[in-house]
Amino acid sequence: MSEYNMKYNKFAGIYWPQYPLQELSIRIKLKSKESILTLPKFEDYKYKSNEENLNILESNKIEEYIFQWQNKVFSYWEFQKYSDIYNCNTEMELKYHDMIKEINNYEHKKVFTYIHEDYHLPVPVGNKKRNVQSMVCLNDCFDRLDLEDVGDVSNSMRHLFRSEENLSSDEEQWMSMHIVLDSSEYEDSHLLYKEEHILVSLYHNVTYNYLIVTPNINDIEYNAYCIENQPEIEYGVEIEFGKESGSELVELLNNLLRKWEKKQKKLLSFVMPTLGRKKFFVTFEIVSAVDFDMDNLYVEFHIKIPDDLQCNGDLQGRTHTSKSLTTEEHHEWKYGHMVELELECATGIDPLPLKIYLEAISIDWWGRHRTEGYSYLPLTLEPGEHKRHLSCSRPEELDTVEANNRRFFVGGCHLIKDLDVLANPQLHNTNFRYVSTGSLSVRWRTITQSQSIGDHVYPSSPGASASAILTGADAVLRQYKKAKATLAAATRNLPDN
Template identity: 65%
Template sequence: MTLPKFDEYKERSYEENLHVLNQNKIDEYKFKWQEKVFSTHEFQKYSDPYNCSTETEMKYHEMIKDPNVKPQKVFTYLDEDYHLPLPIFEKKNKLASIRKLNACFEKLNINNIGSFKNDSTSVVHLFKSQENISGDEQWMTMHIVLDNSEYNEKSQILFKQECNLLSLRHNVTKNYLIVLPDVNNLQFNPYNIEDGDSTLGYEYGVEIDFGREETGEDSEELLNNLFKKWEKKKRRLLSFLMPPQGMKKTFVTFEIVSASEFEMDNLYIDFQIKISDDITVNGDRKGRTHVSKSSRTEDDDKWSYGHVLELELEYAIGIEISPLKIILEAISVDWWGRHRTEGYSCLTLTLEPGEYKQILSCSRPEELDIVEAESRRFFVGGCHLIKDLDVLINPQLHEANFRYVSSGKISVLWRTISQTQSSVSHTYLPDTSTDLLKGAEAVLKQYKKAKATLAAATKSLTKLEDQ
């Protein structure tokens, strides 16, 4: 945002100054799907054919020869640029695909290559579709990036800095689109461009316009119009609640996914979260999942939970924060109603933004005497040897008169995002320019008053010198 100079402000009216501020407010960039826009660094690189080694780079070299192609502050990376990795999803039917592949190769015989054309698991059918072998899905990507690099007078790069603004990932196989970040409204909930813990002073909004096929169906056109109206209403209703200045908010979504390899059935997971005193927490620090019965898998029993826990943490910027400690206890319930400990596990949960998945190994405490331990567990379900769960966090600081026995495993998944308030004032709200100009008018009046007072004092001082 560029403020008008004092002389220019005097010469223009209030409406003209407001128009100038509005002109300096927003830069709009429009991109089509898989449209290549070059940054200054790319433009210099691909201009020289000796820097182009692949077919894609040679194609970019030919594109740059067009005089209408100019480098832009906001540019794009296409699918063939391989800018960021594709999203990774679990392959649920991996074992089934391997078995199908092995069955096909068992039927492969050089003497009867064409004898199994009607077999659904034949090699002929197998090699017609790569999806039957690996289950891989085809993706197309596009990324919109801000070029915040520094260049010299000859447009040679001095310091390279690129900030990803928008990532579009289209699943061609199943025909759906992943948009990161989501569509928003520039006036009500703008995104800040950050580089680590600092902000660059830019805010931006995202809008996506999907093309429609000319089908001539009134119902489809009506649904598309209703969807657009709903999207506009949602953008106005949703707004970001920014943390206070100097504070950072971290949102953690923790999920207990499943358990496996335990001896007893009817399992539930009890959890406790240890958080340092310098962090303000909003959310449950302790709780338990539902009781789950085992479901037989390919190799072992499995207990499914999908228990989700949400935490909102707030702490000061610049201080060193201790990671969260989550203590998990697997407990079984037998037909007598006895609750027995099947294993403990302690997870150190980092607050770094991202998505994480981990399989935790559990162990349970037992008496040093093996015969006594097994007898007590068989007849009464064992005993609680750990009175304070802090022993699991710092076991080296406690003397234990028991041993640990490996038991089962617990699968967990968590996602973390952080949010800080930009030190740059928001200049995109409609009333900001009006308030700024009113403030400038007040300053101008005070300046005129002070100038008149100074002139009067100078005049009186001149008269005294003459006398």
């Protein structure tokens, strides 16, 4: 059972390095199973302390090899090959020849490396997600494109229009490194047969900055890896990613805590509105998007405030660009973008709803921005928490062929000049039609504070603090004292009876 576990306990690990990979340190430990049964000689250890004897035993049992990222170490057969300049034909081989000659008494290693320039193994292939609908649209556009109308087109150009190879996409860039055990047999410095065993492979995705380590980091004492075809040799993999990340994590958490405390202090500092005024605090969040056609999606928002309201906050902006998460049912984009508004108006007025216009926009592999859908939300200032799922639609030209061609080649055109057409479509003459697309998920929370002459209305949210109530009580007490003083002044000269 132990042999079975040793054979199938190799799994890959993924890491996101916080520091340049030049600070990476890879440690390989080798040991033989038979070395555990080897008994030390009494004469070699009788004059040393117990601690020294234990260190000697450990050093005899485990061999250690330390490598840096893209550190080239030669095996014995590589050393023989590159030492002779007549065996070097390529530019890389000549470079290795110069490396060996520049280092005096260079020692080849039993455990050596293949770096990225050696191209020992192919790098991972990115999992390209092709949008089916965009490919159908592309084929439809090419089918409708008549090459006879563009003049004399050569056969090679016709092949270019028919081929999908001309559709360039963002290729993920990779760098690789392999640490290998040389088990080859030599006789009189001549190679009898070549045998190598890859101990660990490291693949760095330069585009997204993550590192794949296969097999993953392990403990040689409790989870040693066996070398294929040589199960009597076990090894372990240790990696140091540079500086300790614990202090940086603590600093990051402290910064987040300070920002959170500052924001909470601002929210909890209750300031009464002036007499005859009412305030609304709105926290609006764009949560997610689902079921749109294209990937790399972001959402723009435009907020129009009624004339009877004064506003403090961002009335337009956009979310970050998000890649979709694919589930069994649909594609989903996550945002969590927050917009905070502070509104004020006179008491006794029921303000009109805020007009919030949302536009989902995609970025394709040519850097073109396409409108994927519009949505409109009339946000009423009712206190409490609310959540809505907004269906989106995209304006499209009445000519389907022209609309598909324009959308594919130039990303479409802006058919909506005034966003008010989304709120009042009956008041506008449009020469386009709407196509249903995906949907947006939003939620918001509204808190109301007001103070009118003669009475006081406390905050409508259930989370009002004690300081808010005390401040309100002080305001009522001041009004009472003022009224009492006015009454005393008016009745000062009146007779007692």
